[in-house]
Amino acid sequence: MHHFLARADFPAMLETLAAAGFTCIGPQVRQGSIVFDQLHEVAQLPQGWQDEQQPGSYRLHQTGSPYWFDWANGASAIKPYTFAPQESLWKAVRDESGRLHFKTILPKPQKTAILGVRACDLAALAIQDQHFLHGTYPDPYYQQRRENLLLIGVNCTHAAATCFCVSTGDGPDILDGYDLLLSETAEGFVLQTGSEQGQQIADQLPLAQATQEQLLTAQERMQPARQQQRSLPDKPPLYDKLQHTHWQEVGARCLACGNCTSVCPTCFCHQEVEHPALDGTGSTHERLWNSCFDPNHSYIHGGAVRRSHADYYRQWLTHKLAGWHEQFGRSGCTGCGRCITWCPVGIDLTEEVGSLTT
Template structure:
């Protein structure tokens, strides 16, 4: 059943989340970009803002519309709220007799509600869940945060020129993975319930049955997001093309900054480091985000296996689009296009795959 929440009644959603003890995260305009940050009142939402994206280009412009979610995506996704950029895993302490004692440091996350999650990011979260939770050794640090996450999805009504989620099968319409789902129209939101937690929350809201006109309008607005020009093959044969001369071309343009892996909602590479205390009696073991564009990523005895931007980019693309099929049964790309927009030199992975497979 589809419900309707008027725009005037929307603050009830925020009040209910806060009353349930959730720290609310939602999109806001910061320094010329849409970012997810703490939401304390509805007026902080990006009213009337829309984005223009191209390779190496991201700009916001004001449309004057009443819409809060009429944009494609910003640089941030859900990932930082589950796979923390930096966290302590365990600590070792030396007692007076010289014996070492190890203690796991599990996070104690507060409940977080993220408002404005898109289809590509929910698909990416499902891949992160598969990596961190569904293997032989589930990650308890990720699990603690994931269990405390409530997700309110919003269907896309606008596609950036860099979006290609239709070709990966991950959007723009949200089909699963949400607690509540919103589709924005002029005077409010068509609302759908996706979980028991979502149902509990919906009972606290002044909802009405969505009329056929409201449902049709929401459906019509979602069609605008399907106009995407970029595509990606389901499984490009990149392992058969490791010596293709085009790798040299893209390597000459790549500056190995790692932006593509930082904004990617599915990348999970990390490093683990020791932080010893100056007195030598304790040390903390940390996990930090890392990137296959970091020379240390492939370092073994004798040096690094991958040493040039060509090597880094080839590793990233072949793993993301080919190796993930062996690991997870699908591509590691959900078509969000962030790596295209936020690449300083405008490298477009869909164009690179096209050149490699032509």
């Protein structure tokens, strides 16, 4: 059943989440970008703000509209709240006899509700779940955070010039993976539930049954996000193009800064480091986000396998768009376009694939 939550009643959602023990994370304008951070009141939402994105460019402008979610994603959304950028995994401690003992350091996450999640990020989360949870050895650190997460999706009404989720089959409509789903209109939100936990929250909200007119308006508002998109072929034959001269051309532009992997919602490369205590009594083992653009990422005894920027970019693109089909049964790209927007030199994944495959 489709319900309707009036815009004036939206604060009740934040109050209900707080009463249920959730810390609410939501979109807000911060230093010229829409970011996700702790949300206490409706006034923090980016009302009237819309983005303009191009390769290597991100700008916000005020439209004066009543909409809170009429924008395409900024640099991040879900990933930092499940796969932590930096965390301690275990600690080694030496006792009085000199013996070493190892102690696991599991996180103690709060119940967290993320408001404003988009289709591309829910698709990316499903890939992260497949990697961290559904293998032989589930990652307990990721699992602790994932199990304490409530996801409130919002259907897209605006696509950035860098978006291509229609090509990957991951948006802009949200089909699954949510606890609550909102479709924004001027008067309020068409609301659907996707889980028992989401239903428990919805049961406490001042909802009415959505009318046919409200449903039609919500669908019409999603049309621009479906149409204003670039395209990417499914499973481009990149492994057949490993010696293509274009790798050197794009490598000459690439800074190997790792921005693309940091903002990518599916990338999960990391490194593990030791922080020994100065007095020799123990050591803490940490996991940090890393990137295949790091020269040390491919280091083995005797040197690195990949030694140039062209090598780094070729590894990233071929693995993301071709190798992931073998690993996960689908592409590692969900069409969010962040790697294009946040590349400081404006390297465009969709254009590079076109240059490599034509």
